[in-house]
Amino acid sequence: EPEVTQTPSHQVTQMGQEVILRCVPISNHLYFYWYRQILGQKVEFLVSFYNNEISEKSEIFDDQFSVERPDGSNFTLKIRSTKLEDSAMYFCASRVGTDGYTFGSGTRLTVV
Amino acid sequence: KQEVTQIPAALSVPEGENLVLNCSFTDSAIYNLQWFRQDPGKGLTSLLLIQSSQREQTSGRLNASLDKSSGRSTLYIAASQPGDSATYLCAVPLRGNTGNQFYFGTGTSLTVIP
Numbered sequence: 001e002p003e004v005t006q007t008p009s010h011q012v013t014q015m016g017q018e019v020i021l022r023c024v025p026i027s028n029h030l031y032f033y034w035y036r037q038i039l040g041q042k043v044e045f046l047v048s049f050y051n052n053e054i055s056e057k058s059e060i061f062d063d064q065f066s067v068e069r070p071d072g073s074n075f076t077l078k079i080r081s082t083k084l085e086d087s088a089m090y091f092c093a094s095r096v097g098t099d100g101y102t103f104g105s106g107t108r109l110t111v112v
Numbered sequence: 113k114q115e116v117t118q119i120p121a122a123l124s125v126p127e128g129e130n131l132v133l134n135c136s137f138t139d140s141a142i143y144n145l146q147w148f149r150q151d152p153g154k155g156l157t158s159l160l161l162i163q164s165s166q167r168e169q170t171s172g173r174l175n176a177s178l179d180k181s182s183g184r185s186t187l188y189i190a191a192s193q194p195g196d197s198a199t200y201l202c203a204v205p206l207r208g209n210t211g212n213q214f215y216f217g218t219g220t221s222l223t224v225i226p
Contacts (some may be wrong), residue, residue, distance in 0.1 A: 031212065043156070043201065045213040056213055091155060100146045100161035101203075101214065105154065 002026040002073055006092050006104035013111055021077045021107045023092030032075045033093040034067065034103070036060070043091065049075065082111045114139045116204055118217035125192055126225050132220065133187040133220045135202035141178045143212065147176050147187050148201045150219070160187070192224045 005024040013019050025032050034046040047057045047067055054067065066078045075094075079086055092104040115138040125131050135145070144163045148156040160169045160176040162185070170176040175188040185202055199221045203214040 033213070035214075042218050043203075043214075043216040045215070048213055060212070089153075095212075098143050098163065100144065100158055102158065103148070103156040108153070 002102070003104050004092055004094055004104035006090075006107050008107060009105065010108045011023055011110070013109070015084060015111055016081050019079050019082055019109065021079075021090050021092075021109070023075045023077075025075055025092065025094030025105055026096075027073070028103055029094035029096045029102070031055075031095050032067075032069070033095075034077045035091045035093060035103075036088040037091065037106075038085075038088045046077070047091075079109075082109075084111050087111045114204055114206055114215035115195070116201075116202060117127075118202060118220050120121055120220060121218065122221040122223075124223040124225060127192060127194060129192050130188070130190050133189070133200050135185040135187070135204075135217055136182045137185075137202075137204045137215070138181050139206060141206060142180065142204050144205065145176075145178055146175075146203045146214070148184075148203060150199045150201060152199075159200075167223055170218050179226040188211050189222075192222075194224045194226045197224050205211070 007022045032049040036042045045058050047061045048055045064080045068076050089106045089108050091106045093101045095101045117136045118161040133197045146161045147159040162169045162178040176183045199219040201219045203216045205212045
């Protein structure tokens with residue numbers, strides 16, 4: 001069964017550093033998403049991406065965040081200057097049409 | 113905005129028991145509803161997807177129902193097994209939402225006791 005692949009599985013970074021989280025969505029999917037889950041809390045929407053542009057973003061997705069689909073296969077989330085409160089599990093997801101989402105296994109980001 | 117509530121927050125049952133997890137949502141203008149399973153520290157595994165035109169979906173021992181008008185969905189697990197222990201999340205989009213972002217419930221943490 002097709003999978004959404006995320007790398008790395010765990011990243012530790014120092015506060016103030018830039019991080020890039022990587023995702024390879026399912027190849028025929030058209031809609032791409034980033035979600036995050038702070039430990040013990042709900043899964044929260046960050047951003048959706050369609051037709052090479054952001055279609056929607058949440059209040060969490062401020063100027064410190066950006067997304068890119070640089071080469072038609074990868075989908076990346078960049079955090080420019082990480083804060084302690086950015087520590088969370090970050091999930092990439094993709095879908096096609098009104099089918100359900102397929103989520104990746106997540107990247108655990110720890111900011112120290 | 114969509115508010116999604118899941119009851120109970122935690123559930124502990126002996127192996128073999130049938131059980132029902134509940135999900136309610138405030139805005140019924142949805143494309144579909146999806147149930148996920150999350151093991152501790154892991155990703156989200158899709159269990160069942162119900163389109164807005166459907167009333168239920170079945171996969172093995174799992175059956176999910178959807179009542180859009182009342183804003184409710186249930187996940188029925190038959191003959192529970194210890195391997196079913198996990199957190200179960202329901203997620204609901206909004207029809208009018210261009211990105212079709214999902215709103216997640218807080219989940220039901222299920223423990224099946226051998």
